[in-house]
Amino acid sequence: MENKSRRSFLKKSVVTAGVFTIVPRFVLGRGFIAPSDKINIGVIGLGKQGNILSDRFIQNTQAQIIAGSDVWESKREAFQSNIHNWYSKNRGISDYKGLKTYLDYKELIDQKEVDAIIVATPDHWHAIQAVDVMDAGKDLYCEKPMTLTIDGGKKMVAAAKKNNSVVQIGSMQRSWDRFKKAKDLVSSGKLGEITKVLVNVGDPAVAYNLPAETIPSGLDWNKWCGPAPLIDYNELVAPPIVKTYPKWRDYKETGGGILADWGAHMFDIAQWCLDMDHTGPIKYIPPSDSKAVRGLRMFYANGIEMVHEDFGRKWAVRFIGTEGILDVSRGFLETNPTTILSSNPEVDTHKLYSKQWNHYQDWISAIKTRNQPICPVEIGHRSATVCNIANIAYELGQELNWDPEHESFINNDDANGMMKRKPRKF
Numbered sequence: 001m002e003n004k005s006r007r008s009f010l011k012k013s014v015v016t017a018g019v020f021t022i023v024p025r026f027v028l029g030r031g032f033i034a035p036s037d038k039i040n041i042g043v044i045g046l047g048k049q050g051n052i053l054s055d056r057f058i059q060n061t062q063a064q065i066i067a068g069s070d071v072w073e074s075k076r077e078a079f080q081s082n083i084h085n086w087y088s089k090n091r092g093i094s095d096y097k098g099l100k101t102y103l104d105y106k107e108l109i110d111q112k113e114v115d116a117i118i119v120a121t122p123d124h125w126h127a128i129q130a131v132d133v134m135d136a137g138k139d140l141y142c143e144k145p146m147t148l149t150i151d152g153g154k155k156m157v158a159a160a161k162k163n164n165s166v167v168q169i170g171s172m173q174r175s176w177d178r179f180k181k182a183k184d185l186v187s188s189g190k191l192g193e194i195t196k197v198l199v200n201v202g203d204p205a206v207a208y209n210l211p212a213e214t215i216p217s218g219l220d221w222n223k224w225c226g227p228a229p230l231i232d233y234n235e236l237v238a239p240p241i242v243k244t245y246p247k248w249r250d251y252k253e254t255g256g257g258i259l260a261d262w263g264a265h266m267f268d269i270a271q272w273c274l275d276m277d278h279t280g281p282i283k284y285i286p287p288s289d290s291k292a293v294r295g296l297r298m299f300y301a302n303g304i305e306m307v308h309e310d311f312g313r314k315w316a317v318r319f320i321g322t323e324g325i326l327d328v329s330r331g332f333l334e335t336n337p338t339t340i341l342s343s344n345p346e347v348d349t350h351k352l353y354s355k356q357w358n359h360y361q362d363w364i365s366a367i368k369t370r371n372q373p374i375c376p377v378e379i380g381h382r383s384a385t386v387c388n389i390a391n392i393a394y395e396l397g398q399e400l401n402w403d404p405e406h407e408s409f410i411n412n413d414d415a416n417g418m419m420k421r422k423p424r425k426f
Contacts, residue, residue: 039367042067042114042138044105044129045121046079048242049143053118053170054079056360058086063364067114069105073218074240076101103220105129109136116166116367119143122248123255124228127152128423130167134159139166139367141360145256145264146380150388151420153381154407160377166366168373169380171268172359173330179269181353182319182328186273190340192323197270197306199317202258203293204394208251210234227423228253252391259308259394260387262315267390268375268383269317269328270306277379279404280386281306284393296390308390392418 041057043050046068057063064087068079080101087093102108109117109132116139119129127147133140134156146169147153160167173179186194212232215221219240221233231237236247237254249255256263271277279301287295296308311318316329325336333353335341342352359374366373385407392415393400401410409415 037062037368039063039364040113040115041065041118042069042108042111042116043079043118043120044069044108044133045119045125045143046070046072046075046101047120048245050118050120051079051082053120053141053143053360054083057118058083059090060361060364062361062368063116065099067100067102067108067111069102069108071103071220071223072240073103076103103223106132109133109138114138116140116363122224122246123148123260124253125226127156128227130156131159134163134165134167137163139363140377141168141170141363142377142380143170144268144380144384145260145387146377146384148254148256148388149420150385150407153384153388157377157381164370165377166363166370166373167377167380168359168363168366169375169377169383170359171264171375171380171383172356173265173269174272174374175357175359175362176330177355177357178330178333178353179272179328180357182269182317182326182333183273185326185335185340186319186321187275190323191319191321191326191335194274194304194319194321196320197274197304197317198309198311198320199263199266199270199306200294200310200313201262201266201308201315203250204259204391205252205255205257206250208232208253210236210247216240222426225254225424226426227421229424230426252395256387256391259390260384263387263390264380264383266315266317267306267386268379270319271379271383271386273317273319274300274304276300277382280382280389280402282402282404284389284400284402286393286397286399290397293394296393298386298390388419 039062041063043054043065054065058065065083068076070076080099083099108114117133118141119126119133120143121129123145126142130140130142147156185191208231210232211234213234215233224238225231231253239246249261250257255261281298282301283299285297294308294310298306313327313329316327319326324340327334362373389400389402396414400412400415403410
């Protein structure tokens, strides 16, 4: 009976060329992977990053976007129009009626035909929405930084394990050839023994301080704030039309500052290259100046020191070894001496390792094979934890001792109390 029902569904779902087809994978049966099996994707958060990610996935012939959710009515309408127009123009799908949009993200999650979901909302929403996605049996792509709190990350890790979810975190630098080469060089021992790592990213989060403005029509501001405090609306935080990245990232109510926003990229690279993906620093020493936004020192159990420091190369990482130094960012990969990187010092390393391997295809492939992607939830959690502890250290101005195994601070009730936040009822 089950096979007959499945065949009947598939027969009704197969349509002529040029018409959009939605065949959810649950109909095909768990573990059934066919060459034509498309992953049906929903997107939660239709702002700047949500649209950037949508642009990546609509170009993937192994996936199709069929749903979106946002608290802005105008963004839902724009998303629906953009996706429809792209499929019509580039895939010849003239009868694309499959895409639906929702104000409440839970309605999207409830759609059985959705296989996998992208969470691209502000950071304060990530953990709650991600756990809901996984508990509904969907696979997950979650933007970085993965969570705003350490407790939120632990809950995501537990949900992924419970539900056997395939989770990719958006620390996509791990899929770039330049950073993979940096990983190879550090792991090879060509720098000698690594003694120190410098990481330059932005400032820690600050308390929200923007003046109140009139809430635009078509925006459910209460839902936008959600579990965070009900802060005053300001266009800089949630602009109707997004031209640059909104500033909700700067404020601790909704983000982790640029320290966490870019730290989820650059501290992540440090963790990866040092083979610390399943642990992290055990000691955090903030600068003596309580107003300082650089200078936090972190120490791993093996003695390697990592410092949040501006070493004059914008957002980048510097590995200092007994035999040489390696600097890496999105714009360069350089070593001193140059022979560590290449026997030919004239090689243009800006171009040589600039290829960006497809982080997004990696997730789609992992969904089909049920293997781990390059940046799974456990790794995203450890990198986010470094950022979250860094913010706590700057705010408390105290030396913190961290137990990576039990994921708690040693003899510090104040710091342990900052590992979680009580969500607002809304």
